[in-house]
Amino acid sequence: xxxxxxxxxxxxxxxxxxxxxxxxxxxxxxxxxxxxxxxxxxxxxxxxxxxxxxxxxxxxxxxxxxxxxxxxxxxxxxxxxxxxxxxxxxxxxxxxxxxxxxxxxxxxxxxxxxxxxxxxxxxxxxxxxxxxxxxxxxxxxxxxxxxxxxxxxxxxxxxxxxxxxxxxxxxxxxxxxxxxxxxxxxxxxxxxxxxxxxxxxxxxxxxxxxxxxxxxxxxxxxxxxxxx
Amino acid sequence: xxxxxxxxxxxxxxxxxxxxxxxxxxxxxxxxxxxxxxxxxxxxxxxxxxxxxxxxxxxxxxxxxxxxxxxxxxxxxxxxxxxxxxxxxxxxxxxxxxxxxxxxxxxxxxxxxxxxxxxxxxxxxxx
Numbered sequence: 001x002x003x004x005x006x007x008x009x010x011x012x013x014x015x016x017x018x019x020x021x022x023x024x025x026x027x028x029x030x031x032x033x034x035x036x037x038x039x040x041x042x043x044x045x046x047x048x049x050x051x052x053x054x055x056x057x058x059x060x061x062x063x064x065x066x067x068x069x070x071x072x073x074x075x076x077x078x079x080x081x082x083x084x085x086x087x088x089x090x091x092x093x094x095x096x097x098x099x100x101x102x103x104x105x106x107x108x109x110x111x112x113x114x115x116x117x118x119x120x121x122x123x124x125x126x127x128x129x130x131x132x133x134x135x136x137x138x139x140x141x142x143x144x145x146x147x148x149x150x151x152x153x154x155x156x157x158x159x160x161x162x163x164x165x166x167x168x169x170x171x172x173x174x175x176x177x178x179x180x181x182x183x184x185x186x187x188x189x190x191x192x193x194x195x196x197x198x199x200x201x202x203x204x205x206x207x208x209x210x211x212x213x214x215x216x217x218x219x220x221x222x223x224x225x226x227x228x
Numbered sequence: 229x230x231x232x233x234x235x236x237x238x239x240x241x242x243x244x245x246x247x248x249x250x251x252x253x254x255x256x257x258x259x260x261x262x263x264x265x266x267x268x269x270x271x272x273x274x275x276x277x278x279x280x281x282x283x284x285x286x287x288x289x290x291x292x293x294x295x296x297x298x299x300x301x302x303x304x305x306x307x308x309x310x311x312x313x314x315x316x317x318x319x320x321x322x323x324x325x326x327x328x329x330x331x332x333x334x335x336x337x338x339x340x341x342x343x344x345x346x347x348x349x350x351x352x353x354x355x
Contacts, residue, residue: 014316015242018338022248025341029255044251051244 099141132162157216310351
């Protein structure tokens with residue numbers, strides 16, 4: 001992953017750095033003229049600031065990706081986490097005209113994990129689903145599911161009826177800086193994957209192009225306390 | 229024959245890079261046309277060679293057709309515009325392919341302005 005990451009990182013940082021260098025060298029030339037074009041130089045400086053911030057954002061997101069601080073691991077109610085995330089984005093979904101249907105098992109066992117991190121993952125998957133739906137013009141609701149998959153695993157998933165993920169994209173969609181969004185950074189799914197894997201789980205996607213996509217994760221059920 | 233203010237075309241899908249390159253080239257006395265896609269450039273110079281710029285600065289990886297494909301289509305038209313490839317994807321394979329496709333130079337982003345201007349001057353002089 002580091003090799004893929006460094007190649008992507010080089011590209012993501014190269015763009016703002018290239019713009020900053022060309023802008024700065026152009027400004028040097030404009031300002032050396034007998035009658036410097038200060039309006040042009042001012043506009044160049046605005047772009048330099050914006051591009052520098054863009055480079056900074058790449059670094060910040062990388063820091064989040066490789067965050068080393070300890071997460072808060074405790075027993076978590078996955079159903080509650082799903083409900084809290086849906087509540088959090090309820091207004092946003094309403095504004096976008098997108099509905100949500102939740103299918104959550106009543107008797108879900110508890111998992112062990114960091115509830116804030118798991119919320120981040122669910123939020124990311126749900127917002128991705130919204131964006132996929134928005135572009136498609138389809139008005140089917142998003143489906144949020146949480147169920148006991150087997151004796152050791154809880155499965156949580158978010159399904160949309162957007163354009164789906166192509167076979168080509170499926171192979172790389174969880175890699176850092178891979179994005180299908182015009183303004184996306186391509187870090188949401190990569191960060192989500194690293195969070196889920198740190199929980200001993202697995203992030204996955206199922207999709208048929210043209211018929212939507214389901215992104216989900218499996219989480220291990222918390223071990224039962226040892227008998228006294 | 230090269231005009232008094234040689235015309236440079238820049239093809240790059242990154243708006244920020246495009247604007248910065250345009251400024252750098254203008255600050256050096258070039259007339260500059262910018263294009264966000266290879267298709268837009270090929271459409272603009274779809275006529276005979278008098279429509280062509282004196283030099284083309286070409287990114288490789290863009291939505292739509294790639295820089296390699298732009299090179300191939302220019303070759304198919306027997307267009308002799310000197311092509312300077314400027315890319316953030318600096319693999320040896322990409323360089324080999326671009327140079328085999330007729331590029332006169334292969335520069336890596338972020339490219340130093342002095343090097344870029346010297347390369348353009350050389351490309352136009354050799355054209």
